[in-house]
Amino acid sequence: MSAPRSIAGALRRAGVPRRRLLPRPSIAPIAINSCKSRPFSITSVTEADAPKKIQLTAAAYPQIKRESKFAEVTEEHVKFFKELLGSDSALVDGVTADATDDLAPFNSDWMRKYGGQTRLVLKPENTQEVSKILKYCNEHKLAVVPQGGNTGLVGGSVPVFDEIVINTARMNNIRSFDEESGVFVADAGVILEVADSYLAERGYLFPLDLGAKGSCHIGGNVATNAGGLRLLRYGSLHGNVLGLEAVLPDGTIVDSLSKLRKNNTGYDFKQLFIGAEGTIGIITGISIICPPRAKAVNVAYFGLESFDHVRKAFREAKGQLSEILSAFELMDGRSQGLVRESTGNKQPLEGDHPFYCLIETSGSNAEHDIAKLEAFLEHVLGEGIVADGVLAQDETQIQSLWRWREGITEALSHLGGTYKYDVSIPLPELYQLVEDCKARLTEKGLVGDDDSYPVRAVVGYGHMGDSNLHLNVSVRQYNKEVEKAIEPWVYEWIAKRNGSISAEHGLGVAKKEFIGYSQNETNVKLMKQLKNLYDPNGIMNPYKYI
Amino acid sequence: MSAPRSIAGALRRAGVPRRRLLPRPSIAPIAINSCKSRPFSITSVTEADAPKKIQLTAAAYPQIKRESKFAEVTEEHVKFFKELLGSDSALVDGVTADATDDLAPFNSDWMRKYGGQTRLVLKPENTQEVSKILKYCNEHKLAVVPQGGNTGLVGGSVPVFDEIVINTARMNNIRSFDEESGVFVADAGVILEVADSYLAERGYLFPLDLGAKGSCHIGGNVATNAGGLRLLRYGSLHGNVLGLEAVLPDGTIVDSLSKLRKNNTGYDFKQLFIGAEGTIGIITGISIICPPRAKAVNVAYFGLESFDHVRKAFREAKGQLSEILSAFELMDGRSQGLVRESTGNKQPLEGDHPFYCLIETSGSNAEHDIAKLEAFLEHVLGEGIVADGVLAQDETQIQSLWRWREGITEALSHLGGTYKYDVSIPLPELYQLVEDCKARLTEKGLVGDDDSYPVRAVVGYGHMGDSNLHLNVSVRQYNKEVEKAIEPWVYEWIAKRNGSISAEHGLGVAKKEFIGYSQNETNVKLMKQLKNLYDPNGIMNPYKYI
Structure with a gap:
């Protein structure tokens, strides 16, 4: 563990009492991989939370009725898919007499909040298979649900009734990476953490990070326009995704998998898939520009006396930390109390504060970054903008501090x-x-x-x-x-x-009916027009989105 | 002027001979505002290049025929527009007996490369007027060309035949700026440099910069998905534009002018307008996220012996300058020779090199940035990646060095x-x-x-x-x-x-027929489908794009 950083010096120069510094015995270090890579896979959550009964989404939302225009899966359909994909990639239960696959993991989400009733799960291995599946489903009016890592929070990747699940888990090849340009191309089913680890070995970073990284698929990230922890720094997927490969409901393969940072040759059609939650097609491949991985990462954790103080601190951080600021997270006092009660860990700061912030910097020069952070800390502590604070001294402490932000969801779930x-x-x-x-x-x-x-x-x-x-x-x-x-x-x-x-x-099934609060009538009408254009039979992820 | 920076020390430490440093008498400082804000307005270019005759686009592209489905502008149409907008905002020539407005500036571009034949120019002042214009044109099958600052390079904003020009110059209000979030909202006709100056006064930066900033409109920038000089650092408009207000051909006003950085409620419809070159509607307002303005800017100019050396230098710059790198520009030896011949200025470096690069850093701490640059310079000079180099010492020299990159287009035009x-x-x-x-x-x-x-x-x-x-x-x-x-x-x-x-x-009229070299048949088909969806009468910027 490195020696304590000179933040104390900064504080003394600022004429404020010396603050506590990490490490201190009251903070139990948390295992690194337990923090950012919470096991969100269905299996582990099912084991942990087994007693929690899953309510059928159809029961929770009685106003949603199964649309009679959709066909039910028959033995003939199953036969087609098994011949196309092989028995291992077409899991069936309840359609044929001998069907016994366990479809439970595909019929619910990691929160066990949404319950579907699918009887057929397909796991295509490549884009051509996805194309054949969709073409067949479209012709036979079989509704489908595209599913990645199933880590969403609005029920978007879980069937409501008997929609066929098309799971991207077997499409998990990294196709290419160019170390000169930073352009990464991979199948939709590559797990975010796998992608990021691959890039880390080459000095690059996937420009998206979120709690579910150990399970979520990059295709799902793009389909839901995931935001996550570092959008502040690296921007949105609308800016970073350079190209997509996707399949439309009629089986058309859209090859728009450009590796170019600039390409002004026509409508940027692929943008429609970013955030479409699988309602107009299935993303099968993505091309994304990745930034160099930061050589130095620092994390500080503050207590503040009011939300006005938080706003001031944010403003100062933007001004003083500017290009190295990679996260500015807010947690209220009650949320931190819940994490403390749930984990039994002592909070990083003594005493209670109504607000806490976690600030992360990512830069190319550790010395410069620390100097900037020190100047920032001196200022915000000296001015009384921040009441108390600690600065992580090593990777373990960085993970430990992040746990106070990322652990809130889990603490609440207990x-x-x-x-x-x-x-x-x-x-x-x-x-x-x-x-x-x-x-x-x-x-x-x-x-x-x-x-x-x-x-x-x-x-x-x-x-x-x-x-x-x-x-x-x-x-x-x-x-x-x-x-x-x-x-x-x-x-x-x-x-x-x-x-x-x-x-x-996103919208999924949870927010579908409330879209009118954030989009006006014209916008909703234009969205429905697009949905009808690409999916006239409405087979793609029905009962959700708009 | 500040004291010379310690790059020389870095060079000595690297064991290479001491390099020349700016300033030196051979480099004539160039006025700051002549560099980044070249007067691209029609008037000034017309005066400068008066002898250059403008060929009609219709003559240059004889394969393009006027579509007979479009109506010709009549006295009745003119009457409607004059009543709607007032006489000053509906310029007419050749339609009525007394029409005498000079439409030449609207019938050509700053390069005087494209020549149109419009007889009616409309200058709406607000979105409602644009809506009424388009609705009328759509109903009367009058073709239109949206026009901003007219600084494009592919003839996109100039009529081919008698299309009505809808010019955004009078829609030039800055609507709001939030100093806390950095979100800027303005009319489409605000000039890029005006927007950037407004932001500069508030410590922010428009996340786009290009040579035509003194004339181009931000609406046109978005409509053409302009890239410019600092995309490397601030990313594309697809990521930075948060919302748009636009008018569809049937007069529908699309109010999607969100000021939110994150909003996952439906298809990101506005993305289609970014880079659509006015073929599906007219952008009337934009909302964009702006980064804090860098407190320190440095520019270095290098000579290199081969393109492989350039690639190596770029790789090192990405790794070592990382988050402060804001431009990495390439110029070959011949291009720099042409600038020298055209301006009579001495080149920043002695001797000839086959390649030159301009590197810009933008950061929040001048001392840190210089230290990073020095370390970088020491490395690339010491390793022989870069053969020679100079570092600007002040804003005048920064502009002077940029002139060697930005002056190429002008040098060629002579x-x-x-x-x-x-x-x-x-x-x-x-x-x-x-x-x-x-x-x-x-x-x-x-x-x-x-x-x-x-x-x-x-x-x-x-x-x-x-x-x-x-x-x-x-x-x-x-x-x-x-x-x-x-x-x-x-x-x-x-x-x-x-x-x-x-x-x-972009595509405009110049690249329309070549789109097949960068987009496959499926993509072109999907684009045409979108065009037909929004503009079934084809009145928006015809003969161009796809």
Whole structure:
């Protein structure tokens, strides 16, 4: 472990009392791979949470009815797919007398929140197979659900009824990487962490990182326009994805897998697939520009006295850390308390603060980055913008600090149910939503410390740098009264501020009916026009999106 | 002027002879505003190049015929537009007996390469007026050309026949800027330099910069997906544009002017307008995320002995300058010789080198940036990757060095005609196209130093950091034999390497017929499908694009 960094010196020069520095015995180091690569695979979650019963999505959303225009899977269909793919790549249950494959992992998600009823799972190995599958399904009016790592949060990759699952897990080849340009080309089913590790060995970085990286597929990331932890620094997939290979419902293979950073020859058609959640086709390959991997990474964790202080700190970080700032995450006091209660770990800072921030820098020169961080720390501590702070001294401590941000979801999942809202709001009012929601639920007598109250906590955290808040309402059990108190009030609140009801999680089945709060009628009409253009039979991921 | 930077020390430590440093008397400083803000407005160019006759595009492209389905502008149409916009905003010539407005500036481009025949120019002041214009034109089958600053290079904003020009110059309000988030919202007709100056006063930067910034409109930039000088650092407009307001041919106003960095609620429809060159609608407003302006900017200029050395230098710059690298530009020896001949200035380096590079860094800490640059210089000079180099000491010298890159187009324009190709090619073969083109033309006996040869020079330069080459063939006069020797050979050459026949300039009228070299049949079919979806009457910018 390296010697403590000179942040203390900066603090002394700033005339403020010396702050605690990591390491300190109260913080139990957390295993590196447990932090950023939480095992989100269906199997491990199923084992861990086995008692939690999965409700059928069809039951949770009784207003959604199976569309009679779709055919049901027959023995003849199964025969076609088994001949096309082989028996191992066409898993069947309940269609033929001898079908016994376990389809449970494909019929639910890692949260065990959505339950589907598929009886056929297809695992094509290449784009041609996907093309043949879709052409057949389109001709036979068989509805399908494209599925990657199944780590989504809005039920987008889980069937609602008996839609056929087309899983990309067997399309997992890295096709090429150019060390000169940083252009990486791979199958849609490559796991994000596998892609990033491959790039790390070559000094590059996948320009997207998120908690589910150990399970999610890069094709799914693109299909859902995943945002994640470092969008602030590396930008969105709309800018970084250079090309896509995709299959339209009629089997047409769209080869737009350009490796060029600039190509102004016509409509940038591939952009429509980014964030389309598999509703107009299936992405089978992606080409993406990757930045050089940062040689130096630093993480600091702060306590702050108000959201206004958080805003000031963010502004200073943007100005002073500028090009090396790679994350600016917000966590409220209650969220950190929950992580403490859930893990039993001592918090990085003593005392309670209403707000905490995690700042990460990524740069090419460790000495310069530390100097910039020190100057920043001196300023924000000296000015009283930040009340207290620690700076990680090594990779283990970096992971440990990230765990206080990334562990919130897991901590909440141990407490019962969570109503999750992933929203974009202009920065000045970003946290006001949490306050207003808490006040509303408290006023209705729903929030309290003992089990007679349905709501345990209302917490807020998220990607401050992207104006992206995660509002989570932790309940002892799911409760219609609570739900009615939140919805559609929360969406109205967001719409009034021209925010987004889904910043990065997408629409799926969970947000489909609320799109009108973030998109006007014209936009929804234009989107439906596009959907009908590419998928006139509506077989692609039905009952979801728009 | 600041003291010379310690690059010399770095060089001495590297054991190489001390290099010359700017300033030196041989380099005449160039006025700052002449460099990055060349007056590209029609008026000034017209005055400067008055003798150069403009050929009608219809004559230059005899295969293009006016489509009879389009109505001709009548007195009744003019009456409608004058009533809608007022007389000052509907310029007419040749339709009514008393019409005398000078439409020449709208019927050609700054290069005076494309000549149109419009008799009506409309200058709407707001989105509602654009909507009414388009609705009327669509109903009356009147073809239109959206026009911004008219600084394009492929004839996209100039009419071919009598299409009505809809010019955005009067839509020039900055609508809002949020100093906390960096989100800037403005009318389409705001001039890029005006937008950037406004942002500069607030510590921010427009994430796009190009030579025509003094005249081009930000709406036109988005419509053509302009790339420019710093895409390497700030990324493409597909990533930075957060929202658009646009009008479809039927008058529908698409309000998708989101100020949110993340908004995953449906298809990202606005992306289709980015790079559509006004063929599916007119952009009237844009919302864009702007980065903080760099506090420190440095520019270095190198001589190198081969393209392999350039590639090595680029690789080192990416690795060592990483997050502060904001431009890596390539210029071949011949291009720099032409600038010297054209301006009479002495080159920044003594002696001739086959290749030159301009590197720019933009960071938040001058001391750190210089230290990184020094380490980089020490390495590339010490290893013999770079043969010679200078480092600008102040803003004047920075502009002076940039002039050697940005002055190439102008230098060429004084020599006669130029066949321009703006292409993307994978880096290893980026410069090979120039060599092969030169060899081909030489072999055909077309290249020589005296006036009996049509070709004066074959030069290559461009945005190395984006794999974007500008191949320019300088001719004493336009010559069919030369043209036939280059085309379609050059496009075939690019297609073989999966390059792009238009990296950043777009298709317009110049590249329309060559799209098949960079897009396969399926892609072109899908593009035509989109065009027909939004513009079934084909009134938007006809005869161009696809």
